[in-house]
Amino acid sequence: MKQRGKYISYGIAAVLLLASTGLTGCSTTAGIEATGKSSWNDDGSRGLDKKVVFNNSGLKGDIEIVEMKSSQAGDLMRAQATLRSKDKATVLFQYRFDWYDAGGFEINSGAGSWKPLILTGRETKTIQNVAPDPRAKEFKLKLREVEK
Numbered sequence: 001m002k003q004r005g006k007y008i009s010y011g012i013a014a015v016l017l018l019a020s021t022g023l024t025g026c027s028t029t030a031g032i033e034a035t036g037k038s039s040w041n042d043d044g045s046r047g048l049d050k051k052v053v054f055n056n057s058g059l060k061g062d063i064e065i066v067e068m069k070s071s072q073a074g075d076l077m078r079a080q081a082t083l084r085s086k087d088k089a090t091v092l093f094q095y096r097f098d099w100y101d102a103g104g105f106e107i108n109s110g111a112g113s114w115k116p117l118i119l120t121g122r123e124t125k126t127i128q129n130v131a132p133d134p135r136a137k138e139f140k141l142k143l144r145e146v147e148k
């Protein structure tokens with residue numbers, strides 16, 4: 001969902017996002033899914049295979065995934081993504097990270113909650129999360145619009 005107009009402040013946009021999430025519910029389908037999977041490069045260094053899937057065109061024109069990367073925080077995988085608004089207007093959406101083991105099985109299925117995020121016109125923000133389990137070798141970052 002987009003809020004157009006110069007006079008809507010960041011605080012009002014946040015209130016609208018929280019109100020629309022709490023009162024009307026949210027879409028169950030992620031509009032954008034970005035997958036990061038641990039891999040090993042030819043030189044033996046750790047890498048990250050990346051893939052982005054657009055499930056609807058609503059967010060595709062509004063948000064760009066600029067960068068995705070991962071590291072180890074002790075024995076847990078840590079994921080980070082940098083998102084940028086492609087629009088001049090404020091973009092309201094939700095995101096969550098899902099985690100998968102080396103075999104592609106989801107870890108703690110459905111345990112991750114959707115978190116609200118607001119990007120003002122052309123703004124860039126970095127989000128991150130740490131896997132809930134040391135078996136995690138892959139993550140999916142899911143983005144979805146907030147329904148009206």
